[in-house]
Amino acid sequence: MPEAFLQALRRDAEAVEAYLADTLPAGNTIAGAMQYAVLNGGKRLRAFLVLESAALHGVAREVAIPAAAAIECLHAYSLVHDDLPCMDDDDLRRGKPTVHVKWDEATAVLVGDALQTQAFAYLAATPVLVGPLALAAGVDGMVGGQALDIAAETADAPLTLAEITALQAKKTGALIRWAAEAGALLADADPAPMRAYAEALGLAFQIQDDVLDVEGDAETTGKRVGKDAEAGKATFVSLLGLDGAKARAAELVTIATEALAPFGEKAENLRQAAQYTITRAT
Amino acid sequence: MPEAFLQALRRDAEAVEAYLADTLPAGNTIAGAMQYAVLNGGKRLRAFLVLESAALHGVAREVAIPAAAAIECLHAYSLVHDDLPCMDDDDLRRGKPTVHVKWDEATAVLVGDALQTQAFAYLAATPVLVGPLALAAGVDGMVGGQALDIAAETADAPLTLAEITALQAKKTGALIRWAAEAGALLADADPAPMRAYAEALGLAFQIQDDVLDVEGDAETTGKRVGKDAEAGKATFVSLLGLDGAKARAAELVTIATEALAPFGEKAENLRQAAQYTITRAT
Numbered sequence: 382m383p384e385a386f387l388q389a390l391r392r393d394a395e396a397v398e399a400y401l402a403d404t405l406p407a408g409n410t411i412a413g414a415m416q417y418a419v420l421n422g423g424k425r426l427r428a429f430l431v432l433e434s435a436a437l438h439g440v441a442r443e444v445a446i447p448a449a450a451a452i453e454c455l456h457a458y459s460l461v462h463d464d465l466p467c468m469d470d471d472d473l474r475r476g477k478p479t480v481h482v483k484w485d486e487a488t489a490v491l492v493g494d495a496l497q498t499q500a501f502a503y504l505a506a507t508p509v510l511v512g513p514l515a516l517a518a519g520v521d522g523m524v525g526g527q528a529l530d531i532a533a534e535t536a537d538a539p540l541t542l543a544e545i546t547a548l549q550a551k552k553t554g555a556l557i558r559w560a561a562e563a564g565a566l567l568a569d570a571d572p573a574p575m576r577a578y579a580e581a582l583g584l585a586f587q588i589q590d591d592v593l594d595v596e597g598d599a600e601t602t603g604k605r606v607g608k609d610a611e612a613g614k615a616t617f618v619s620l621l622g623l624d625g626a627k628a629r630a631a632e633l634v635t636i637a638t639e640a641l642a643p644f645g646e647k648a649e650n651l652r653q654a655a656q657y658t659i660t661r662a663t
Numbered sequence: 664m665p666e667a668f669l670q671a672l673r674r675d676a677e678a679v680e681a682y683l684a685d686t687l688p689a690g691n692t693i694a695g696a697m698q699y700a701v702l703n704g705g706k707r708l709r710a711f712l713v714l715e716s717a718a719l720h721g722v723a724r725e726v727a728i729p730a731a732a733a734i735e736c737l738h739a740y741s742l743v744h745d746d747l748p749c750m751d752d753d754d755l756r757r758g759k760p761t762v763h764v765k766w767d768e769a770t771a772v773l774v775g776d777a778l779q780t781q782a783f784a785y786l787a788a789t790p791v792l793v794g795p796l797a798l799a800a801g802v803d804g805m806v807g808g809q810a811l812d813i814a815a816e817t818a819d820a821p822l823t824l825a826e827i828t829a830l831q832a833k834k835t836g837a838l839i840r841w842a843a844e845a846g847a848l849l850a851d852a853d854p855a856p857m858r859a860y861a862e863a864l865g866l867a868f869q870i871q872d873d874v875l876d877v878e879g880d881a882e883t884t885g886k887r888v889g890k891d892a893e894a895g896k897a898t899f900v901s902l903l904g905l906d907g908a909k910a911r912a913a914e915l916v917t918i919a920t921e922a923l924a925p926f927g928e929k930a931e932n933l934r935q936a937a938q939y940t941i942t943r944a945t
Contacts, residue, residue: 406802411810415802462776467768486749487813490772494744495802497776501783502797508790515784520688520697520777528693531769 382660386653393432394425396442397449404450405499414484414492415499419457421475424663426586426654427452427560433650434564434575444567448510451503452560455518458496459556461489463527509566510559517555526552539615546584553590554583561651574643578651581637586658588630591616595623597662630659664942668935675714676707678724679731686732687781696766696774697781701739703757706945708868708936709734709842715932716846716857726849730792733785734842737800740778741838743771745809791848792841799837808834821897828866835872836865843933856925860933863919868940870912873898877905879944912941 401419406412428449435445464471464479465486472482481489497518504510516522529548533540540548561579565572594608595618617626637655641648683701688694710731717727746753746761747768754764763771779800786792798804811830815822822830843861847854876890877900899908919937923930 495806498801505794512787519780520693524777
């Protein structure tokens with residue numbers, strides 16, 4: 382990846398990480414576990430999308446930083462709850478014990494709950510983003526996708542390509558779309574180009590996750606690999622084959638890139654981000 | 664209780680119930696379980712506080728109704744998660760099977776998550792209430808109180824009166840305070856009188872819960888009784904005695920009532936609500 386893009390990604394991640402470290406609650410066990418769950422050296426792709434979308438639409442960085450923190454808290458809450466024994470039952474997240482393993486299940490439930498609350502706390506100063514985040518996170522968005530994913534585990538037949546695409550558009554796509562649209566919403570601009578970009582990017586991102594579940598190793602990805610195949614779950618790789626999945630992801634990156642045409646050169650970081658989603662190893 | 668108050672309580676409960684029935688998500692298992700958890704014939708005391716607080720401050724009822732729905736969703740989410748096996752492990756809530764019993768644990772986690780999201784969705788049109796609800800619901804409010812409650816179960820010594828008062832101020836008091844202050848916040852008025860009212864009311868409410876855990880029966884209260892004594896937990900009754908707890912609750916009702924003095928006759932429903940918290944049987 383071009384050095385300018387990687388620098389921007391690092392700079393944005395550091396900015397949101399510093400803001401989170403300064404502003405997250407502190408002083409008791411739950412707050413400590415919240416920090417553990419959020420301040421984990423993640424890629425901060427969603428925060429990057431918020432900050433770059435804001436820059437693209439002329440929104441001041443200090444207005445966008447809390448929104449970037451919000452989406453990282455929302456995402457972290459979803460991971461803490463997804464990792465619970467009654468959900469995906471994962472012990473490892475980015476190479477570290479998950480919250481219910483390091484503490485206990487009750488703590489993990491409360492930490493996830495409080496992280497979702499914190500996400501909306503961060504949006505108090507940008508109310509235009511509250512309704513859209515609630516829509517993206519709720520039963521017609523992320524939680525709905527998670528429910529479809531759980532239902533698929535006990536279904537008679539594996540999901541079809543159309544079903545898995547619809548599932549992922551909710552489970553991971555909805556938050557990515559909110560992040561990419563945030564700048565347009567804050568600037569009261571047309572969010573349609575960012576939406577088209579985000580929909581292609583989100584799907585490419587998920588396809589690459591499936592590719593990494595087959596090709597990656599636990600040390601680099603920081604999570605258990607091969608678990609989808611093991612569980613007999615339909616994935617983009619099981620449905621399209623490894624080469625087919627990679628080809629589809631590459632097509633989606635082209636679509637995402639073309640959606641940014643109205644912005645010209647200013648959107649270069651976001652173009653690179655689309656490329657990054659399918660070249661990343663973690 | 665005076666008929667005028669009981670009518671107002673019923674009218675407000677019906678209004679928020681109808682609004683929730685009209686506007687809650689529908690169409691899949693999680694949405695159905697959300698409706699089950701929220702539309703359960705509860706007293707709607709928190710919704711009543713929002714609507715009466717709004718009326719007292721001259722805020723239009725149609726502005727306050729979504730805020731009343733928000734606090735009922737927030738409260739319902741907390742109950743669904745509190746009932747989980749890893750938390751209080753309750754099978755019965757208002758006489759019906761709890762969500763994880765009727766469905767399963769994963770569903771209960773997601774339903775609670777989505778109900779919290781829905782609470783903030785309902786506040787999208789009243790952004791002044793977003794930050795205060797996040798504060799009331801988060802790690803320095805309700806979730807923090809719940810964490811203290813869980814920690815108390817494995818502590819060496821039962822909680823002192825000061826500790827249990829502080830715990831309850833967060834666990835149940837924070838949402839009650841938000842509800843009572845909502846009208847003042849919407850009207851950009853001084854929330855101090857409503858805060859003083861709510862702090863006394865919230866504590867009286869919790870003392871009455873402890874009294875009902877001793878004196879109530881499962882059929883009327885719709886939940887398991889005697890469970891605190893069984894668990895050896897400190898309660899206001901174990902610390903003050905039954906008569907002492909009742910006397911303290913009555914004192915708090917007087918304090919709550921006096922806090923409403925600036926509002927004169929207009930606050931009669933809220934005065935009656937304070938009385939109601941210690942005379943209710945459910």
